[in-house]
Amino acid sequence: MLEPGESFAGYVIERELGRGGMGSVYLARHPRLPRWIALKLLNPEYHGHSQIHARFEREADLAARLNHPGIVTVYDRGAEHGRLWIAMQYVDGVEAEAVPDMSPERAVEIVMATADALDYAHRVGVLHRDVKPANILLARETRDQQAGVVLTDFGIARLQEDTGRLTGSGSVMATIAYASPEQLQDMPVDHRSDQYSLACTLFRLLTGAGPYPGTDIGALVKAHLYDSPRPLASVRPDLPSELDAVLARALAKRSADRYPSCSDFAAAALRVLDVAAALPPPRMRTAAPPQAEAVAPMPMPMPMPKPRAAPVAARSGAVGISDLLGPNTGRHAKVPAPEPEPRRRVWWNGRARAAVFIGVCLAAALALALFLTTPSGRSAKPKPVLxxxxxxxxxxxxxxxxxxxxxxxxxxxxxxxxxxxxxxxxxxxxxxxxxxxxxxxxxxxxxxxxxxxxxxxxxxxxxxxxxxxxxxxxxxxxxxxxxxxxxxxxxxxxxxxxxxxxxxxxxxxxxxxxxxxxxxxxxxxxxxxxxxxxxxxxxxxxx
Incomplete structure (x- = not known):
């Protein structure tokens, strides 16, 4: 382990930033420029290990081919006292994996930026092959850098046209929780393998968990190969259900069934959020009769016998009006028409109805006036305190x-x-x-x-x-x-x-x-x- 103030390959060590399975990363000062750099060193125990050396040097060579603001920049590489090193861009920020309670908008924003970086790498012939939240850095705004999303760690990246193997044992070089089915089966991979990993990443950012539950490696491999991803609502019910279809396509077992590019996948997820945001909030509505709008004005019906109630079992489900009343068989008893009443009584009933109608209108008008002149009527109900x-x-x-x-x-x-x-x-x-x-x-x-x-x-x-x-x-x-x-x-x-x-x-x-x-x-x-x-x-x- 290097100590603060120690010089290595001309760089002055400031502090250790982190360590992984293959090496350690240090914050260091450039020997000639006013610049902080991230210095990645291969662990001493891998000295003389030809395959590990090839992977380490390969990371620098592949990343050095890439020139994109969303991909970490490699400045130099070499060997010092038998230890391989890579000098790369220092990103002052946090891993996407470390951000808790991420909003859907922020998660999709991160995936869109990463998709753009991946599509660029794919266009120049480089596959990442280890896309995951831990390899996505969220840069904070400082006097030395702009805020943004940066993809890093091309440690197991590969040129698309390269068919050579860096592992002679046939072992899988990937993070199992984010690996595509073709990676796990050691089959040829293309840019859609990175899309699969990016979809797993979006699921993780949205829910804090992967699309397939469990931690057992064997069960995870089986799930990637054969199982459907679990619905988002099973982990986070507030997310729009339409996102499940977007993720299902990007997580298709056959790469041919996925989106054409990573950006197409990210854009589909964004469209779902845009549509969900544009929809009005759900409101409670009273069910209207199914045929209310189709009924034309009708004259006052003639008196008719009250139909018998159908059995409960017959009324369940969608039942038509004719089914409830039964067919007109002519077997109902004839109801005699009421005898006509004296005309004076009819006139009095009409006058009484008019009086009642006017009284109801006056009462409604008075109630409305009282409502509008009271404070509760002029202002909305106060919003409850959070x-x-x-x-x-x-x-x-x-x-x-x-x-x-x-x-x-x-x-x-x-x-x-x-x-x-x-x-x-x-x-x-x-x-x-x-x-x-x-x-x-x-x-x-x-x-x-x-x-x-x-x-x-x-x-x-x-x-x-x-x-x-x-x-x-x-x-x-x-x-x-x-x-x-x-x-x-x-x-x-x-x-x-x-x-x-x-x-x-x-x-x-x-x-x-x-x-x-x-x-x-x-x-x-x-x-x-x-x-x-x-x-x-x-x-x-x-x-």
């Missing part, structure tokens, strides 16, 4: 209003609750994944402009959001700092710089408190003195 809002009010007494969805918060701040549908509240991009929020503002002349409490679905989601905080226009690599409030220390993450001055824009976490672990506190100040905002934060009722 449980996350109530939980934050309980967990942070004195900071935000104790009840309701609006009110006065700490030091007279004006506080409003928010959810994703709140049009005029857009938190920072780092906080994607929030489900509810309190946002509080101060008038001019205050050291702090606003503060926000943001609730997430889980503590893992809150941790991931905190990991996305990065200072802009600053050379600081670590945005974290610790401050004490009420005798307790809290971890904070700054958005501003430089690090040698008190921060005025930062987030606070509460991961050691079970009541607050799903919440982040965002502070945004603009103080005349650098310590003004932090001093305000230290006075908060957090204990």
């Amino acid at each position: 449980p996350e809002i109530t939980e934050m009010s309980s967990a942070f007494p004195g900071l935000v209003p104790a009840t309701g969805s609006a009110g006065t918060g700490f030091q007279g701040s004006n506080c409003q609750s928010a959810e994703h549908e709140t049009a005029d509240f857009k938190p920072r991009e780092a906080f994607s994944g929030w489900v509810a929020a309190w946002y509080c503002t101060y008038s001019r002349g205050h050291d702090v402009q606003e503060f926000q409490l943001l609730a997430f679905r889980s503590a893992a989601s809150a941790r991931w959001a905190a990991s996305q905080v990065r200072p802009f226009a600053s050379s600081a690599e670590d945005p974290g700092f610790t401050e004490t409030c009420g005798g307790k220390s809290y971890s904070n993450y700054r958005f501003d710089g430089p690090p040698d001055k008190p921060s005025m824009i930062f987030a606070t976490s509460f991961f050691d408190d079970p009541r607050r672990e799903t919440v982040l506190l965002y502070t945004h100040g603009e103080s005349a003195t650098p310590s003004g905002v932090v001093n305000w934060w230290k006075s908060l009722p957090l204990s």
Whole structure:
């Protein structure tokens, strides 16, 4: 293992980024350029292993052929003290696999970007052959890079026209949970094999699990070869059922039955989400008689005998009106017509009906007038307060209003609750994944402009959001700092710089408190003195 500050192949090691089965990856500085690079080293135990050496060098050679913003760039490769190394683009971000509670829109967005990178690689003749969430990096925006999706790890990639084998044992070089049937059977593969793996990846991003349940390798191989993927609703019922058909085609056992390209598959998934978003929310409707619209106006019916009720068994299912009444056999008893009444009585009945009709109309008009002139009639029923809002009010007494969805918060701040549908509240991009929020503002002349409490679905989601905080226009690599409030220390993450001055824009976490672990506190100040905002934060009722 290389130590920080150690030099290897001219690169100065900063820290280890991760390790896998074949090697380790380090963050290192370029010897001549102001650039961070990811330095991948083959493990010492593989020294002299010709097949492993061939795979390692092959990764560099294949990736070096690719020039796409969605594919990690390879700068150089070589050998140092018998150890092979590859210098490649450093992506400051997280693996897609590490992001919890991903929205369907974000998952499809990631798959679309990856599909574009894969289609490019396929056009130049390179198959990835190990597409999975762990090999998709989500780059965060920093002063050195733009936010984006980057495909990495071409360790078992292969040229499409290459029929040579890098394994003489016939073993499968793939991640079983994402491997296509043709890979598992050691059959010839083409670009549609990567599409199959990408479909498994989308299923994993949407649900947190693979399309085939279980962890036993033998059962997974059998499922890939013979079983249909489980419905998305069995894992996540809120997803549109139309996505099942899209995934089923991309996961077809025969590659010829899949989409022509990875982008075609991703576009089909996006269309389903677009259609689902355009549909109005489902409403409860009262069933109308099946023939109501087809019935023409009819005169007052003549008196007729009441039909006998059919047995219950006969009335189940779709039954026609004629089936209920029975055929007109002429066997019903004839009902004598009523004797005519005196004309005066008929006139009186008509006058009575008119009076009743006018009375009903007047009563309806009066009720409508009362409804429109009362507050309940002029305004819509208030929207219920989200449980996350109530939980934050309980967990942070004195900071935000104790009840309701609006009110006065700490030091007279004006506080409003928010959810994703709140049009005029857009938190920072780092906080994607929030489900509810309190946002509080101060008038001019205050050291702090606003503060926000943001609730997430889980503590893992809150941790991931905190990991996305990065200072802009600053050379600081670590945005974290610790401050004490009420005798307790809290971890904070700054958005501003430089690090040698008190921060005025930062987030606070509460991961050691079970009541607050799903919440982040965002502070945004603009103080005349650098310590003004932090001093305000230290006075908060957090204990």
